[in-house]
């Protein structure tokens with residue numbers, strides 16, 4: 106027997122921090138850590154965009170032959186191949202990296218592709234054997250996707266990806282003639298696209314959002330973020346976007362936009378809802394893997410290329426990660442951010458800041474075990490106290506505009522409103538790590554046993 110005191114299984118970090126923990130830069134034409142140099146990217150409307158999601162379709166899918174509906178080309182390529190940990194180590198060992206420091210010239214030679222340094226995690230003997238080393242944080246991905254999507258369909262200035270540059274880019278590519286600049290008069294102008302809400306519909310949608318109230322503990326008061334006169338949202342937090350994306354968006358827009366636009370958005374909403382469920386079945390994840398490719402391909406037919414930021418692209422990898430590592434709620438930043446908030450309140454601010462700077466979730470045994478409660482502030486209390494918890498409606502509407510909240514929901518598949526437990530988290534980590542060792546790293550377990558416990562007879 107041996108005592109396994111602590112082990113790093115994987116990191117949970119936002120996309121910019123990926124560079125630091127993985128050594129692969131998340132900027133430029135090869136920003137995706139999974140696809141690496143094989144990602145499909147291009148320069149559109151003044152920035153790098155990531156298209157080509159037809160590569161994940163079956164090789165004989167009819168969409169592969171369409172050109173004008175997509176980026177003007179047919180698609181014959183297969184999906185990018187996956188790199189094994191050993192291949193990565195081998196490649197990193199061949200490269201020379203400049204030492205860290207502000208005075209060092211940071212221009213990378215082309216042979217380095219997006220590698221910036223060899224991460225220290227590879228000093229761990231098992232690190233290259235892991236199938237998943239760094240998690241894409243679904244909390245940040247969902248927030249960024251939501252901002253892009255809602256900013257575009259509401260045509261919010263500064264947030265929309267449907268800009269004049271994007272329209273000119275469509276003209277340059279010779280696709281989507283209906284979205285080209287209107288040059289009927291002396292001055293070219295950008296007409297409202299078919300995927301954006303008309304001004305009256307936009308107002309109706311914002312009124313609908315501002316009229317929704319939630320039961321205590323479910324969400325914060327999203328109505329405070331709605332600016333009806335300004336036609337925009339202000340101050341939406343990550344969890345607001347989470348609730349908005351999964352509950353309000355598909356309901357609010359379904360009668361206001363064309364069916365071809367609404368369907369993929371509803372599918373995207375369901376994708377996040379199922380992906381972030383407390384329990385995941387393998388068959389469900391395989392279905393999600395199929396769904397997200399459909400969503401991204403349909404988006405490619407609807408929105409201009411400028412819409413496809415790196416955050417849009419990485420959604421295609423989320424089901425694969427869930428297949429490898431299990432439910433998302435153990436691998437995203439919500440519990441960590443809440444714990445950091447609690448610790449800050451308890452006067453451990455400097456340590457909290459240290460953890461936040463690293464943007465990495467490690468098993469931190471020295472931190473005090475703090476029971477977290479999902480306290481919501483500034484919530485509009487719409488539920489009368491005499492209602493029992495089992496009969497609480499999921500939503501209460503002061504103005505039932507679309508008539509969709511008649512059904513009462515007595516349970517939720519998510520556990521965000523339940524107290525976060527470090528014990529559950531730790532047990533999950535232990536089980537997962539031992540499972541990984543057992544499944545894929547038998548040699549490592551034997552080697553570890555021989556090196557550190559040579560006199561014991563079994564592991």
Ligand SMILES: [Zn+2]
Nearest residue numbers: 137139140144
């Ligand atoms: Zn990728």
